[in-house]
Amino acid sequence: MFSTIRKTVLTLALLASVCVAGQASAETLINGAGATFPYPLYSKWFSEYAKIDTSVKFNYQSIGSGGGIKQITAGTVDFGASDKFLSDAELKAAPGKLLHIPTVMGAVVVTYNLPGVHKGLKLRSSDVADIFLGKITKWNDKRIADDNPGVKLPNESIIVVHRSDGSGTTSIFTDYLSSVNQEWHGKVGKGASVNWPIGLGGKGNEGVAGQIKNTKNSIGYVELAYAFENKLPYATLMNKNGKFVEPSIKTTSAAAAGAVKHMPADYRVSLVNQPGDDAYPIVGFTWLVVYEHQKDAVKGKKLVEFLNWELHKGQKMAAGMLYAPLPAPVVKMVEKTIKTIKH
Amino acid sequence: MILRSITLRRTANLSATLLMGGATLLVLLPLIIIFYHIVKMGISSISLDFFTQIPKPTGEAGGGMANGIAGSAIMIGMASLVGLPIGIFGAVYLTEYGTGKLATAIRFCADVLSGIPSIITGMVAYSMLVVPLKGFSALAGSFALSLIMIPIVLRTTEEQLKMVPATLREASLALGVPLWRTSIKVTLRSALTGVITGVLLAIARVAGETAPLLFTALGNQFWSKKLTEPMAALPLQIFNFAISPYEDWHRLAWAGALVLVVLMFGLSLAARWLGRSKHS
16 A cells, blocks of 8 residues: 555655646746735736736745845845835845836825714824923824814824834834924934834734734834825825825825925935925835846846836836835936946 | 442442433534534535636625645645655654664654744744745645645654554565565555555545645635645635635635535544444
């Protein structure tokens, strides 16, 4: 009986390996990994692109921005993706010159659970920072109440929820808090994970959203798409020009309009707290990170073809999935950058 | 006096029974809740498409996890090819040949290995295979899974071989059969059903492993064509879809969880059935 089973297993395994080997073809597989935030859009792009160019497949795995940077540096993937641009030290650590290719922009929203208060609670940016610093502790604090006449705010403690894992969302949010509040800038700073002064931690957007749904009088931050899809209430924030702005594709794009004039050649720029009446204050680019010198000629060529497609046709799919497309002047700039990729 | 004592005893007996029955129910409750919840959430998304289609991007109806199911099967198969022989023959060595300090050391190492968190196994495979070969691959994933299988198979097989009566071995040796042949043809053969039970349990264990695959097989939203490329796996896809913001991906994740749980339940049942038929 043992030998029969062994033979069966061996035969099956042999068959399986023959099948797998037999499928091997001229098709190119390009692997990428990184940011979770653009994953739904990227998976849509790669699925669509597989129909346009059947000789190539792009496999994208969302392991987080930090993971994306690490893997492209180690050379285990063909492209990385990140919501946080690489620091000079990180760029130096890579074995070759890395290029940032901005793909779309996203917004982070402040979400809350206040019984009886729907979306559109008005908050000043400095007040948001003070809430996360633990300096505004009650919902009916005068500073919040003054901006929201007619809204019945409870005399309850504010429960702060933040991300416990390292994330691009946190990076954008803390960048915003640092730019609007000196104390935050000095005491906590910005980064993918920071030493939060107060609050409960939740893993991932879903962890934060879950905590907020289950905790009355709580406040936290999640990605725009996440808040929309899950119908979470979100705050209207005061921007640099002193206007209250609701998060949307339009107000996200407006944030980039101001930054376009000062766009550095390597696109390593923060989009938080930008000037402009319509500019929503918590906005960031998300980038693909690729080597300027592509080692594999075939993969390099296919990658460049895809980048050009994404930059034009792909952009049209962004808004439907709650990502803001790149402004036209940035598209022009990126076109030139893509031309510098050597393969 | 006697009457009261009997009533007292009966009451004590009844309350003890109730207490233990309640405790048993509490043990079963989490399993029942998990099963009920997964079936409730997942059953509506199970369709033929789920087993034949690859995932579709969010917003498009349909799509399945066929590549994940196939990927899991291929990687578990390859892990078994390496892990089962090593585990089984290692156990034969321990019971039939191994003596003294070396055998104790091997047993100790196997116990330590089975206690190592699976994420660490994944990291080892990452640094040993993924980084030097400059790429994530199904091979690295299988390697990580086989590392998890070996100690499980080794220890369960060893337990089964120990239960084979010494007289059987002696009879075979007395007939002039060499020890290696006795070990394989007589000892291992008599313990076969028990060994297969252990193998099935080991497969059930690795089938649900996500952590060792995160940094080795990586995952693939398409069909994998080569073993040296990233490959999809069912637990990985469940993980990725469950943390996404989209309702249709959540549904696929629940369906995947249901398939995985049913698979593991089936394997455990098969293992039980094999184990029982031996004694009947």
